Amino acid sequence: MKFFTEAAVSDYPFRIDHRTPMLMMGSCFTETIGSYLNRYLFDITVNPFGVIYNPLSVYRSLIALAEKEAYTEDDMNQYNGLYFSFDHYTRFSHPDKKRALQNINQAFGEGKRTIRNADYLLITFGTAYVYRYRETNQVVCNCHKIPSSGFIRELLTPEAIVEEFSLLFDRLKKVNEKFKIIFTISPVRHLKDGAHGNQVSKSTLLLAVDRICSQCPDRCLYFPSYEIVMDELRDYRFYAEDMVHPNDLAVRVIREKFASAFFSVETTGLIGKLDAVLRDFQHKPVHTGTPAHNKFLEERDKKLESLKAAHPYLQWSKLTTMERQDPIK
Secondary structure, eight states: OOOSOOOOOOOOSOOOOTTSOEEEEESHHHHHHHHHHHHTTOSEEEOTTOOOOSHHHHHHHHHHHHHOOOOOGGGOEEETTEEEOTTSOGGGOBSSHHHHHHHHHHHHHHHHHHHHHOSEEEEEEOOSEEEEETTTTEEOSOOTTOOGGGEEEEEOOHHHHHHHHTTHHHHHTTTOSSOEEEEEEOOOOOGGGHHHHHHHHHHHHHHHHHHHHHHOTTTEEEOOHHHIIIIIIOSGGGBOTTSSSBOHHHHHHHHHHHHHHHOOHHHHHHHHHHHHHHHHHHOOOSSSSSHHHHHHHHHHHHHHHHHHHHOTTSOGGGHHHHHTSOOOO
16 A cells, blocks of 8 residues: 555656766756766756746846856946846855956856757756846846845746747757756745745746647656655655755655666666765774775775776766765765
8 A cells, every 4th residue: 555646757768877968057956956966976067157046047047158258247236245146146246346257257157168068958947936126127036135125026927937948949059959958846845935825836837847848848858856745755754944945855865766767777887886985085984094094095096096997087076075075875
């Protein structure tokens, strides 16, 4: 007897491996999946604009990557002692305009390089509510703590989202004709909109993505992150203390389903080998400098060099960052 409804995951017509570049953009849930792929040295770029919650800002960012050369001082704004761009998340803000612009363009350049070569775009929508800056009528990625009186808050319609994304392929094909888009909806609840408002927002996103995928079935598909949490897990024990974000166990379930859906047997096997090496690097000995510890280090380094020789295409430059992360339990 089954006591839960399992969220069905499609049999996708392709697989993702370490040789397939990917650009990932969207809500903080994008970074959750991105951290997992980065840990195992996939060729990915995650949120070069920072976290983006709404579909129109995701679209605007993708078009900028395809058509804009760089951000300039004309794109910068200032408030409360910080310089920023309305296209970017707050982590790019800085008291020095040149430093803020440098931070923006460094990530922007990486995003431009990736979008030219990416086989896949993974896009996660978080909310259908947007904030439109009154002075320019522009939908912003982030309000940067400017008072709410400076914005008009509105709920997008499915039609408005579909209209924008129906133009995406024509505008991006100038730089990349081969990419496919994996859409997903963030399971993070936006309770500041109220329980009903959150459901209306998520429903709007689900309708929009379904129509986009129906219009372009050969280029767009949907991964059910939202349904896995809402239907299959469906219990507060799978949420963090804030009762908004999925907890580590829920994230692990989604990662496993994502891997099962998109990874080949070979890719899964390579991840296992990488995991063994990463765990060795995270090992904290009680006593260093002992013969046993020196032997451990020697064997660890041999395993690493063997993997590097067998798989030179992996993003080994990410290893130093990955070593500092906690092991996946």
